Amino acid sequence: MADIFVEVAIPVPLRQLFTYAVPDTLHTNDIVLGERVVVPFGPRKVVGVITKTSNDCDLEKIKPILSRVTDKYHFDANLLKLLHTAANYYHHPIGDVMQQALPVPLRNINQPTIEPEKEYLASSEIPPTESERSKLAKKAPKQSELYDVVEQSHGITWPELRTLGYSKAQLNSLLKKQWLIEQARPDKVFTWHEASLNESNKLSLNAEQAVVVSAINQTTEFACHLLEGVTGSGKTEVYLQTIEQVLSNNKQVLILVPEIGLTPQTLSRFEKRFSVPIYLHHSALNNSEKLATWLAAQNGSAAIIIGTRSAIFTPLKKLGLIVIDEEHDSSLKQQDSFRYHGRDIAILRAKQLNIPVILGTATPSLESLQNALNGKYHHHQLTKRAGNSTLAPITLIDIAQQQVDQGFSGTLTHEIKQTIKRGEQVLIFINRRGFAQALTCKECHWIAMCERCHKPFTLHKNDQQLVCHHCGNQHSTPHQCHDCGSVRLEGIGLGTEQVEEKLAELFEDANIIRIDRDSTRKKGELTRMLEAINNNEYNVLVGTQMLAKGHHFPNVTLVAVLGADGALFSHDFRAPEHLAQLLVQVSGRAGRASKPGKVLVQTNFPQHALLQDLVNNGYHHFAKFALVERQQALLPPFTFQALIRAEANYPSYPQKFLADLTQFATSDCMMAGPMPAPMEKRAGKYRFHLMIQSKGRTALHQLLQLMIVNIPSLESSKKVRWSIDIDPQDLTW
Numbered sequence: 057m058a059d060i061f062v063e064v065a066i067p068v069p070l071r072q073l074f075t076y077a078v079p080d081t082l083h084t085n086d087i088v089l090g091e092r093v094v095v096p097f098g099p100r101k102v103v104g105v106i107t108k109t110s111n112d113c114d115l116e117k118i119k120p121i122l123s124r125v126t127d128k129y130h131f132d133a134n135l136l137k138l139l140h141t142a143a144n145y146y147h148h149p150i151g152d153v154m155q156q157a158l159p160v161p162l163r164n165i166n167q168p169t170i171e172p173e174k175e176y177l178a179s180s181e182i183p184p185t186e187s188e189r190s191k192l193a194k195k196a197p198k199q200s201e202l203y204d205v206v207e208q209s210h211g212i213t214w215p216e217l218r219t220l221g222y223s224k225a226q227l228n229s230l231l232k233k234q235w236l237i238e239q240a241r242p243d244k245v246f247t248w249h250e251a252s253l254n255e256s257n258k259l260s261l262n263a264e265q266a267v268v269v270s271a272i273n274q275t276t277e278f279a280c281h282l283l284e285g286v287t288g289s290g291k292t293e294v295y296l297q298t299i300e301q302v303l304s305n306n307k308q309v310l311i312l313v314p315e316i317g318l319t320p321q322t323l324s325r326f327e328k329r330f331s332v333p334i335y336l337h338h339s340a341l342n343n344s345e346k347l348a349t350w351l352a353a354q355n356g357s358a359a360i361i362i363g364t365r366s367a368i369f370t371p372l373k374k375l376g377l378i379v380i381d382e383e384h385d386s387s388l389k390q391q392d393s394f395r396y397h398g399r400d401i402a403i404l405r406a407k408q409l410n411i412p413v414i415l416g417t418a419t420p421s422l423e424s425l426q427n428a429l430n431g432k433y434h435h436h437q438l439t440k441r442a443g444n445s446t447l448a449p450i451t452l453i454d455i456a457q458q459q460v461d462q463g464f465s466g467t468l469t470h471e472i473k474q475t476i477k478r479g480e481q482v483l484i485f486i487n488r489r490g491f492a493q494a495l496t497c498k499e500c501h502w503i504a505m506c507e508r509c510h511k512p513f514t515l516h517k518n519d520q521q522l523v524c525h526h527c528g529n530q531h532s533t534p535h536q537c538h539d540c541g542s543v544r545l546e547g548i549g550l551g552t553e554q555v556e557e558k559l560a561e562l563f564e565d566a567n568i569i570r571i572d573r574d575s576t577r578k579k580g581e582l583t584r585m586l587e588a589i590n591n592n593e594y595n596v597l598v599g600t601q602m603l604a605k606g607h608h609f610p611n612v613t614l615v616a617v618l619g620a621d622g623a624l625f626s627h628d629f630r631a632p633e634h635l636a637q638l639l640v641q642v643s644g645r646a647g648r649a650s651k652p653g654k655v656l657v658q659t660n661f662p663q664h665a666l667l668q669d670l671v672n673n674g675y676h677h678f679a680k681f682a683l684v685e686r687q688q689a690l691l692p693p694f695t696f697q698a699l700i701r702a703e704a705n706y707p708s709y710p711q712k713f714l715a716d717l718t719q720f721a722t723s724d725c726m727m728a729g730p731m732p733a734p735m736e737k738r739a740g741k742y743r744f745h746l747m748i749q750s751k752g753r754t755a756l757h758q759l760l761q762l763m764i765v766n767i768p769s770l771e772s773s774k775k776v777r778w779s780i781d782i783d784p785q786d787l788t789w
């Protein structure tokens with residue numbers, strides 16, 4: 057038998073493949089690309105992925121592979137190609153890219169035993185009587201709702217039910233009553249039939265929606281659709297009706313959402329519309345649940361996959377459409393290790409498979425908008441809210457001209473009072489959790505600083521703790537100033553806890569709920585809170601970004617934004633874009649049902665051009681103007697950037713390393729730096745940036761390639777940790 061050699065991607069931080077020989081004993085002739093093998097690497101044994109085979113090899117001393125993982129779960133050719141392209145584009149080690157795309161249980165040498173998945177169905181043998189059902193609806197409304205969901209679904213799994221906010225106890229109690237049954241999920245390729253669509257839940261499209269759906273449904277080959285629709289314009293309904301067509305052709309659909317755990321309503325709308333196998337992929341799933349999704353997608357039994365960023369690497373047997381909801385959302389970009397952008401990978405994947413991709417948002421990223429304006433993408437707009445609600449107007453409150461009491465102007469206090477009086481809800485947005493942004497001494501102006509980051513600690517009054525939001529460092533709150541010993545310490549800069557406390561003082565009879573990372577730490581807490589809000593148990597909702605995205609609170613009619621001024625003067629050129637997106641998204645939570653809404657933004661700078669443009673002309677106008685500014689300043693999307701970060705225990709090390717890299721400068725790339733990162737010290741490490749920018753992607757990538765080849769021979773590289781971030785989004789880190 058001829059010798060066979062394979063190139064293997066191994067999970068090590070090296071940007072190369074490794075060659076191994078395949079011993080005859082391992083059935084050399086049926087090796088496929090994408091399969092996993094166990095190979096020796098130094099003293100270790102690791103699992104790698106075969107990316108190439110050949111019959112000869114000019115290297116000496118080639119080690120043999122130790123064994124093959126002969127299950128059927130290997131990367132298919134399409135996915136392998138995608139991962140290769142992604143590794144090249146992001147200049148990230150190929151072995152690590154493959155590793156991150158592989159479910160955790162498949163990364164180990166010991167392979168997992170895969171149990172058949174269970175699903176729940178309504179029992180057809182002993183269905184409850186009408187009177188039993190209405191009794192349950194009164195006695196245990198949540199259980200009754202759960203029964204309805206399962207009955208409608210034709211089979212639903214526990215991860216879905218959990219994501220929808222139901223508990224094991226509720227499920228078990230219905231199983232005990234024998235209203236529901238548990239069975240192994242049939243492992244057959246999904247095919248569409250009449251009962252796959254719950255026609256009664258389908259909305260008839262308004263004129264704007266109808267135009268968009270028909271335009272998208274006409275493209276069956278690669279096309280990138282930017283769906284720019286104001287908040288509440290019915291983008292989800294557009295997705296549902298294009299998805300319907302794809303499913304009816306027996307193709308699968310992949311949907312990326314920012315945080316499905318935050319918005320069970322979205323999943324619920326999919327469940328109510330389609331009785332097809334839906335699978336999830338998000339951070340609240342455990343490794344074997346994620347593996348189940350991976351396998352069902354790969355063998356074709358899953359019809360719809362809904363997930364967060366990393367779901368973009370799920371293998372799919374017959375993918376027909378990708379939908380990216382909230383395409384502007386920063387959570388789509390991974391901020392460490394393999395720094396890919398989920399949206400950009402999605403477009404790449406759609407192109408490779410020659411299928412359409414939809415990017416939906418009320419506030420397109422400037423990158424996507426530019427591509428729509430220059431004709432690369434199809435541009436669809438929904439300019440009106442669907443149904444009967446209208447968009448809430450934004451009003452700026454000039455707090456430089458008013459007395460402000462712990463964050464609240466007189467105007468705002470009055471409006472909140474009126475809203476509560478009418479029995480409607482108020483949402484107050486503040487982008488900082490904790491009680492105060494810093495703890496200072498009133499006598500000597502000492503500030504409690506994190507010694508590892510050189511940044512002020514955030515005061516968490518409820519827990520009596522100082523917490524560093526950059527590195528997690530914690531201390532109990534001191535009673536005395538560390539410098540002068542004074543006990544006159546006070547918190548400055550508003551946080552959610554302080555706003556909550558002040559509200560309780562201002563509106564004694566109001567029920568107030570705070571939603572942020574701290575208050576929702578307990579499992580299931582957020583779902584419970586969202587439900588209570590929708591049951592009108594609260595008058596005022598205070599929260600961070602968690603409240604800004606995707607929620608549908610029908611009774612919220614007043615939205616107030618506190619403390620957004622910081623972003624107006626940020627050194628990050630994307631800060632205005634992100635502020636505008638945030639303001640529009642938060643505003644979108646107001647007046648979504650029959651009652652009209654109002655948005656109040658407190659600011660010291662009501663005349664600021666950005667705010668004026670946004671308030672008077674809307675996001676689209678703002679964004680077009682911002683694009684002109686970017687073009688004049690030669691910034692993305694008109695140029696391309698890569699950020700090289702380096703860090704070490706001493707500042708001179710990263711500085712020297714990045715300075716050494718500037719020797720590779722070429723005339724078609726501009727370099728800025730080395731410069732200290734805006735967050736110069738973090739968790740005890742000193743951090744520096746080198747920004748590289750070019751008018752052409754090719755020139756930029758050639759330069760990076762040259763640097764990467766030469767870095768190992770630079771003495772200074774041995775003392776630092778460095779990374780490359782292509783199309784960096786967050787320049788503050």
Ligand SMILES: Nc1ncnc2c1ncn2[C@@H]1O[C@H](COP(=O)(O)OP(=O)(O)OP(=O)(O)O)[C@@H](O)[C@H]1O
Pocket residue numbers: 259260261262265285286287288289290291292293417418442443606607608644
């Ligand atoms: N054609 C329609 N007729 C009646 N109501 C509709 C129609 N389309 C959507 N709606 C309703 O309008 C509301 C908003 O729709 P949806 O949540 O899809 O908007 P969206 O554009 O996704 O909003 P957001 O960007 O704020 O998440 C929903 O309650 C939905 O049921």
Ligand SMILES: [Zn+2]
Pocket residue numbers: 506507508509510524525526527528529738739
């Ligand atoms: Zn810190």
